[in-house]
Amino acid sequence: MIIxxxxxxxxxxGLLSFGGGYAAVPLIEQHIxxxxxxxxxxxxxxxxxxxxxxxxxxxxxxxxxxxxxxGGILGAVVATTAYILPSFFIVLALAYLFNRYKxxxxxxxVLSGIRxxxxxxxxxxxLSIFILSVYNESANSINFVMLFxxxxxxxxxxxxxxxxxxxxxxGAGLIGLCAYYLHLI
Amino acid sequence: MKKxxxxxFTLFSSAFYISAFTIGGGLVIMPLxxxxxxxxxxxxxxxxxxxxxxxxxxxxxxxxxNTSILIGYRIxxxxxxxxxxxxxxxPPLIITSIISVFYNAFKDNEIVxxxxxxxxxxxxxxxxxxxxxxGGKIAVQKKIFPFIIMAAAFIAVFFYNxxxxxxxxxxAALGVVNYYIMIRKNNNSLNKEKEDGK
Numbered sequence: 144m145i146i147x148x149x150x151x152x153x154x155x156x157g158l159l160s161f162g163g164g165y166a167a168v169p170l171i172e173q174h175i176x177x178x179x180x181x182x183x184x185x186x187x188x189x190x191x192x193x194x195x196x197x198x199x200x201x202x203x204x205x206x207x208x209x210x211x212x213x214g215g216i217l218g219a220v221v222a223t224t225a226y227i228l229p230s231f232f233i234v235l236a237l238a239y240l241f242n243r244y245k246x247x248x249x250x251x252x253v254l255s256g257i258r259x260x261x262x263x264x265x266x267x268x269x270l271s272i273f274i275l276s277v278y279n280e281s282a283n284s285i286n287f288v289m290l291f292x293x294x295x296x297x298x299x300x301x302x303x304x305x306x307x308x309x310x311x312x313x314g315a316g317l318i319g320l321c322a323y324y325l326h327l328i
Numbered sequence: 329m330k331k332x333x334x335x336x337f338t339l340f341s342s343a344f345y346i347s348a349f350t351i352g353g354g355l356v357i358m359p360l361x362x363x364x365x366x367x368x369x370x371x372x373x374x375x376x377x378x379x380x381x382x383x384x385x386x387x388x389x390x391x392x393x394n395t396s397i398l399i400g401y402r403i404x405x406x407x408x409x410x411x412x413x414x415x416x417x418x419p420p421l422i423i424t425s426i427i428s429v430f431y432n433a434f435k436d437n438e439i440v441x442x443x444x445x446x447x448x449x450x451x452x453x454x455x456x457x458x459x460x461x462x463g464g465k466i467a468v469q470k471k472i473f474p475f476i477i478m479a480a481a482f483i484a485v486f487f488y489n490x491x492x493x494x495x496x497x498x499x500a501a502l503g504v505v506n507y508y509i510m511i512r513k514n515n516n517s518l519n520k521e522k523e524d525g526k
Contacts, residue, residue, distance in 0.1 A: 159496055161388045165458055169485065173492050185448075189435070192447045195454065197427060198351050199420025202390035207424040212432075219425050223417060230389035231409070234397045237383050249504075250386055256503015259474035260496060262462045263481030269455035270486060276448035289449040296453030301460070309351060312450045319446030323439055 153225035164202025169264040343415025
């Protein structure tokens, strides 16, 4: 049953997403898109985009959205619940250890390895999305509008640390509208 | 009984309100939680909150949810944790569900597709920017071990599609090993200093 599999998969994803919502992205990519093929990669990116723009933590939004696409409202609820369930156990366990021993030394060792690892994983997804958006596989060419948007976005994000990602995405959407009507895409 | 219910409801509604008005992910919600539960409601001490944030970042999953669990549990036990978490996840659950209905209705529209396609480039930039931010924090430490892990993880997943759980387990194991090597190194140099001091 898909709903049950959805629960298992998101439970596992919730168990492994160290560092918050963005860590879930490579995990969802591997489990749901590559392994199961329940979603296309492009659709997945659309879901992330929307999750980025809606209120609430991005991890929850993504779980809800993916669950919705795969199994309707029930899928959304199941995916989200499964995603946060591991947190309950682990957080309370860590809090107990923290209270008892006043430090999480053993955990620090684990985290010192996992944190850089997650950065590498997120980088991988970022690169995949970049390639998908900028490189046109069938025509073997680069889409310069997309490349421009990417470079402009990255420049803005690096220059203005506090800029809202929503602005950037909306700006990109606006350019998309213009480009569409100018027959550039 | 009534008093308890009011407490649960306070937890739920506070978390609900904060979550509904926070856009974006990660640590954005932290100052808001602090303001509400430490400053306004005075249910938690500031240094307790700092401890919770540390633990919340050490556990997997969404940081906002992890913090909600700790705050709720501290204030009103397990049910308190459930109430707070429910408050945190209900806004995104409801809003995202509604939006997904619209998304499915419009996604085949040519204009919407073009707009979404352009947004992809922006999202790629946002994600890569996060990599720069997180990577920068690691680079500041000036140690080679994290770089090796970062590069290895990237190569493993991008080129070889290794299962992420194995990459994480490997990184965790290496992390523990490296951590204890560092501790021994520090101890050795401390001992050496003592000897030289004599």
